[in-house]
Amino acid sequence: MALPKGVQAVAPAVPAVFTRATLADREAALGRLLLAPAALYVVVLVGIPFVLAILLSFSGARSGSLAFDWVGLRHFRAIIADPQFLLTLRNTLIFTVASQVLVMILATTAANILEAAFVGKRAVRMLLLLPWAVPVSLATMAWAWIFDSTFSVINWTLRALGIFQGWIYWLGDPELAMLAIIIIHVWRMFPFATVILLAGMTAIPLEIREAAVIDGASFWRRLFQVNLPLLLPVVTVAVLFGVVFTSTDLSVVYLLTRGGPYNSTHVLSSLAFQRGILGGDLGEGAAIALFLLPVLVFAAILLLRMARRAEVGG
Amino acid sequence: MRERRLVVRVVKRAALYLAALGITLLAVFPFYWMFVTAFKEDNDLYVGATVRTHIPWIFNEPPTLEHFHYLLRETAYLAWVRNTAVVGAAVVAITLLLAVPAGYALARLTGRWGERLGIAIFLTYLVPPTLLFIPFSRVVAVLGLQNSLWALVLVYPTFTIPFCTWLLMGFFRSIPRDIEEQAMIDGYSRLGAMRKVVLPLAISGLLTAAFFSFTLVMQDFVYALTFISSVGKMTVSLGIPVALFRDVFNWGAMMAAALITSVPIAIVYNLFIDRFIAGLTAGAVKG
């Protein structure tokens, strides 16, 4: 690494245009300018419709006209008294809770199984992502075919395996239809949740896990006292997203049952669509859809708190 | 004694593989079923499930391409593909145009309040289409965009922009600060440094954002269902479930459509999922 004599060259003059600070240098202003278009788009096209949704729920607006007349709490009083609506509320709750619980159980199990390194792990991960990657409407149609009233391949398989000889009329029976919807939600989400959990698990430093093993902790103790707590942020995010996407889903219910049989499987979104868009009663539709808000607000608060904790503690 | 331990280990390993296989099958069998249906002759397909002797899981008759022919020639499928491509391209362009500077600003230029704003922008992603579709139907009516693909181009960025801004923020953060500062010392303004040094290094991030924007567009069903009514203007996600059957149910064609739409997405999705997960877990675990 020998250093030969330095080369003395004539210093190039710094061009005059360089010496002044321009807008491109002023970081505070630049930051605002770069952020503005996106922020504006979101505020205008999400914020305003959001407010509009609330306003519409107090109006007698109908599609097909641009009228907007104030009706106060009429819609809310009507839907709360409507047993159909209460059933819908119950369905939304049941679908969301049942599918998320099942997703978490399945995903934790699957993540623990798949954590062990084995041949074909990459391929397995790719296959596991398929249910999530595929558009939800197409996946639902595939399941509609699987649950078909005459040709259901599940029914055939259960018969062939000798497990069940009767006929499962999936989409024709209210309870079975609910089960079918839950199955689809779980099928879509648990592989994705598994992949996220797996990624979270590999992010736990190896030393911590090895230390637990050396300390003599059994598998269950390790799971509940070391792995799961450290995975909690990832798990929470996965569950929150699952809850939000399941409770606000329209596609699965609409495409599988249209809310039937006999309006027994409606969820808030599908009922809002039926009454608001198909029925033309925008005010009532908006009022129904607003009941989705508590879940969203709750999710938002939780996520914010997690973000703040990450900011402070991390 | 040692043999017994070996046997236990082999059994455990076998059980592990079996369980992994089971899980994978559970996730994948509907696609297999999709695949089989798409290539089966009708009389192999429409056999009641009470018939024991006919195994639906295999090809009892030789596979056929007739559903694909039907799909491509006698339905509006190709029109839907074209519509989806056009809308997708437009939305990806709009999204990148707005989300790239926003993501950069949030990653570098805004400090405390920027952090909060970033989270706020991401939270708007949680506002679901099924809450907004009713007011949007009014907005679309006011703008005269009913039954127009432009309505979709207008509305889709409301979820692609928040998502991609958050994604790109993570990518820009992962580029070391001192490279930008070095570029500023070497002769560029902050904006110039972004252009010359940061963007080239963020190409993988830009591609990921573009891809996920497109998949988000492909996923949407609610807005398409709300705004589009004529068959020729539908997107793939809307047309296949809603407009493929004219008089008679044609599951073969439907599964064929679902198959050729799903497979490319799935393949490319896999390429990008690593980056996506890295961004997600880095934020959640490390903070």
Place this chain on the structure above:
Amino acid sequence: MGYVETRNLHKHFGDVRAVDGVNLDVSEGELLVLLGPSGCGKTTLMRMIAGLEAPTAGEIYIAGQRVDEGVPPRARGIAMVFQSYALYPHKTAYRNIAFPLEAAGQPPAMVKERVSGGARMFGLERLLARFPRQLSGGERQRVALARAVVRDPKVFLFDEPLSNLDAQLRAIARYELKEFQRQIGTTTVYVTHDQVEAMGLGDRIAVMEKGKVRQIGTPQDVYENPADTFVATFLGSPPMNLVEHDEATLFGFRPEHLLPRVAFPAEAPVLPYHLRVRQVEHLGASRLIYGYLEEETRSDQPVIADLPVTIPLPIAEQQVYEFAVPRRAMRYFDRRTGLRRDGAA
């Protein structure tokens, strides 16, 4: 006026005073080292000089021109080498070195000539087509230096550029860096937390703690005549021994000055002590003796003696020996403020 000068420079982050009133005066051609523990403000200070942080208060001058208001980094005539070297990963070594020249709009022929010159200076000719990931740590450092040199800046700013090198390489790199700076003659400000590096490199050292400059002086100066207890214990390894003399005074002496009484001539002006030895470490070129002075008011103050192997006196643990410190090596510090005093109170 110095070539690089800061006047009453402050940088506050909310309640935290990262830089708390610093007056710096770097002469032309000098290599000034900013030395201090992490968090002392040395890097923040350098970044303000570079223009990467805006001062909360105070002024900065480079070559007589005021730069702290509205003069962006690219216009200050500086070149900076970061700890990570900040090489552009998507560009070859050649393009890295050429980058500032191209940014200035230099004609291609001129760029080629100067890049070749810089490459020759650091022995990089055969590495120019490589990407940073294909270069070793030492090679990357040289590319970073070449990039800094080709634009002929007025000031070099170095932010701990040697800390990423292996210990073996560091001493050699230090020597070569000093040689290089001497030949080039460019004013240099150098940040480090390594006091050996500071002593070896600096024409002068500015020792910083908690945002303030404790002392500026030549290496010899800050080592032998520290301005306060912080400087006294930060420089030197092992650090200066500080012993409580009474309520108001600490006295200090460096380990190399605490030697067995017999090592001094009989009439030498020394202060004698009895050292109870706790532990002896054999380090090759010297022995470190950890012990307690029997004479002092609080016998639980440990001291260290640095005994070169040229003094082969046998030293055993748990024994008491006669040691001494030359009077002229003794320093006195105010116990409350830590500042240096002349003589005991």
